[in-house]
Amino acid sequence: MPTSRGRDVGLYPCERGTLAVRCLNRRRLRSYRESRNGNGVMTNLSIAAVSGIPDVQAGTDLAKAIVQALKDNNLQLKHHDVLVVAQKIVSKSEGRFVNLNDVKPGEQALALAARCRKDPRLVQVILDQSNRVVRCAPDILIVEHKLGLVMANAGIDKSNIGVFPDAQMVLLLPEHPDRSAQQLRCELQKLVQQDLGIIINDSFGRPWRLGTVGVAIGAAGIDCTDDRRGEVDMFGRILETTVVGRADEIASAASLVMGQGSERIPVVLVRGLGPSQNVSPALSMVRKSAEDLFR
Numbered sequence: 001m002p003t004s005r006g007r008d009v010g011l012y013p014c015e016r017g018t019l020a021v022r023c024l025n026r027r028r029l030r031s032y033r034e035s036r037n038g039n040g041v042m043t044n045l046s047i048a049a050v051s052g053i054p055d056v057q058a059g060t061d062l063a064k065a066i067v068q069a070l071k072d073n074n075l076q077l078k079h080h081d082v083l084v085v086a087q088k089i090v091s092k093s094e095g096r097f098v099n100l101n102d103v104k105p106g107e108q109a110l111a112l113a114a115r116c117r118k119d120p121r122l123v124q125v126i127l128d129q130s131n132r133v134v135r136c137a138p139d140i141l142i143v144e145h146k147l148g149l150v151m152a153n154a155g156i157d158k159s160n161i162g163v164f165p166d167a168q169m170v171l172l173l174p175e176h177p178d179r180s181a182q183q184l185r186c187e188l189q190k191l192v193q194q195d196l197g198i199i200i201n202d203s204f205g206r207p208w209r210l211g212t213v214g215v216a217i218g219a220a221g222i223d224c225t226d227d228r229r230g231e232v233d234m235f236g237r238i239l240e241t242t243v244v245g246r247a248d249e250i251a252s253a254a255s256l257v258m259g260q261g262s263e264r265i266p267v268v269l270v271r272g273l274g275p276s277q278n279v280s281p282a283l284s285m286v287r288k289s290a291e292d293l294f295r
Helices: 025-034 062-072 085-093 107-116 122-128 177-192 246-258
Strands: 046-049 084-085 098-099 130-137 141-147 150-152 167-169 197-206 209-218 265-270
Touching: 025 167, 025 209, 062 085, 062 177, 062 265, 084 177, 084 246, 085 141, 085 167, 085 209, 098 197, 107 130, 107 141, 107 167, 122 130, 122 141, 141 209, 150 197, 167 177, 177 197, 177 209, 209 246, 246 265
Parallel strands: 084 197
Antiparallel strands: 046 265, 084 265, 098 167, 130 141, 141 150, 197 209
16 A cells, blocks of 8 residues: 555555556655645645436446546546545445345344344344444444444445335445455546545444434545644644544545435545545554443
8 A cells, every 4th residue: 555655655556557647755745745734734625526426236337437427527536636435336336235035034133123123134134244233222223343343234224225126125335345445446546547545435323422424434545544643732732642533534524515315426526635644444443342442
């Protein structure tokens, strides 16, 4: 992965030899400084909806669909732009559908379904995608997904996935969201010849706050966190614990434009973040169990 260490900040292996421009440290650092004021603070950020993405099916070429939609919206990608992509269209393109009519629930699923008042078949699919059950209550089933994400229903959804007259389909998360983000980034960069960042965005509820927010479940080509420890505040005090969840903040901002109903805006262009210095996957933001006080 590209980082700020070493002489040549290259791109992912799949991009080498295909992307005309490869950023060197000094160029990336200069662009990074230009995107911020003298105090290192980001001063401008734009968020644009990319409308007109067609209904995505299993096997849809997302990169080509996104590039065409950008053209239709008179949007041209630039170096260091970030595209925030809804998890749903990534999962749909990867064929992550399950027909509940084909699912036979086991004893655990039947017992949990009675407690949380959900379809036993759906509960079985949730269990199949999970490491463990965190909480079960009427109309609520919180689990730890196999990816380590703690979320309702293992991220499995029925909304905005299509119409299936002869089936009861649900949609799973991408199997490897960071890998999906990296692959999409590679394909887009081949098409547009720009150094991009990708975030795969999903909606999460929060245990101590009302309302869902966008969360980065997959990422490529961006700094997912901004570790400020060791820096000083405006009064000279050393920051000891501050690590900014940068990718989640970007995902939440993009969610304001995406919407969560019938808006049909599964892709958002974010500009003004500047080049990435310490690229990391989204799953690196999942807190380790040993450090989690609430599991």
